Amino acid sequence: xxxxxxxxxxxxxxxxxxxxxxxxxxxxxxxxxxxxxxxxxxxxxxxxxxxxxxxxxxxxxxxxxxxxxxxxxxxxxxxxxxxxxxxxxxxxxxxxxxxxxxxxxxxxxxxxxxxxxxxxxxxxxxxxxxxxxxxxxxxxxxxxxxxxxxxxxxxxxxxxxxxxxxxxxxxxxxxxxxxxxxxxxxxxxxxxxxxxxxxxxxxxxxxxxxxxxxxxxxxxxxxxx
Numbered sequence: 001x002x003x004x005x006x007x008x009x010x011x012x013x014x015x016x017x018x019x020x021x022x023x024x025x026x027x028x029x030x031x032x033x034x035x036x037x038x039x040x041x042x043x044x045x046x047x048x049x050x051x052x053x054x055x056x057x058x059x060x061x062x063x064x065x066x067x068x069x070x071x072x073x074x075x076x077x078x079x080x081x082x083x084x085x086x087x088x089x090x091x092x093x094x095x096x097x098x099x100x101x102x103x104x105x106x107x108x109x110x111x112x113x114x115x116x117x118x119x120x121x122x123x124x125x126x127x128x129x130x131x132x133x134x135x136x137x138x139x140x141x142x143x144x145x146x147x148x149x150x151x152x153x154x155x156x157x158x159x160x161x162x163x164x165x166x167x168x169x170x171x172x173x174x175x176x177x178x179x180x181x182x183x184x185x186x187x188x189x190x191x192x193x194x195x196x197x198x199x200x201x202x203x204x205x206x207x208x209x210x211x212x213x214x215x216x217x218x219x220x221x222x223x224x225x
Contacts, residue, residue, distance in 0.1 A: 045117040056129035077114040094168025150198040
């Protein structure tokens with residue numbers, strides 16, 4: 001594995017663990033369930049029992065996640081501006097605003113301009129506990145910016161630029177200005193199997209499953225929680 005790839009993998013692992021610690025905050029287990037049931041917020045989430053049925057988290061894990069979510073979002077929901085501010089703490093060395101926008105869109109499944117605790121744990125359940133197909137479907141939805149069922153080069157270029165901007169000093173100056181476009185060309189060379197200029201969900205999943213590096217990266221979040 002190249003030094004650049006090793007460095008990126010170490011950084012992603014660090015981010016995954018930081019993400020978990022960030023959610024934990026200064027949590028204690030005292031009265032977590034009472035807080036869940038009795039706190040006055042603008043949005044009241046589903047019951048723990050129902051969320052346990054709908055996700056792959058245990059009731060205890062949901063309680064801890066909820067406390068972390070409520071610490072950052074006392075109203076019970078987070079809008080895009082606040083989401084960007086929170087996400088910027090993961091990548092202080094770069095500009096994460098555009099990638100955070102794409103990520104917010106992926107979590108905001110009902111497209112109402114806000115992410116509730118339910119939205120958050122449903123997405124997190126897929127990312128951390130979903131099957132390979134579940135995770136790849138979620139990733140495809142993230143990259144399919146206009147949600148038309150396929151990924152174009154323009155969409156992938158926007159994603160790649162946002163990732164390089166977010167990583168900041170971890171990619172620059174070692175990465176050239178045309179690196180995002182070269183990455184996109186490599187992506188399409190590998191995944192656009194019928195050479196029609198777009199990548200479908202079937203092409204995406206099939207190509208990812210054949211790529212050892214992608215499959216290894218899918219496992220980075222396995223033991224976060």
